[in-house]
Amino acid sequence: VKPAEKARKIYDERGLFLFVPPTGARLWRMRYQIGGREELLALGEWPHTSLKRARERRDEAHRLLADGIDPAAKKKAERQAVADTFAALAKEYLDTKRSSLKPKTMSKAHWLLDDWLNKYVGKVPLRQLTAADILSVCRRIEAKGKYETAHRARALASRVMRYGVITGRVDRDPCADLRGALTPVK
16 A cells, blocks of 8 residues: 555454555554544554454454443553553653753662662552652662662652652652651761
């Protein structure tokens, strides 16, 4: 299928079609109705997604529709769940601070995240992250005799979670409950 001046749709069956815009991409789409509205669901790009795989995805979407679930809303919710992890929020936070922090400070923050925080709580969804989770990471650091590093890890986790509060992803910073819980630095 070659691209033309105008976008083309090559229909298969049960709402599945191949959309070919003038740019030359070949995109699998599915048209369906839910709640009286017509919706469109992206199923992948050809050749990465074969016709067989596109049909399987279409059939799965039809099963969800039969159960009263909007497949596009489900897909969006799954993407949002992946984006709302501690590691994703920490990366976004550091990206916003990149211009205001010195390179050495950024490298320390990346070290704390990569070696400690993301290793243990990076995949935890933000709304499920508790003070006990952060405390367990800080206790691991303290067990190695690195008391100041534990305090810095707690402070960085707190800044990340406060950024989550500001952006509306969490209701509160659980790290605030850890004040005084760590061994003092001598």
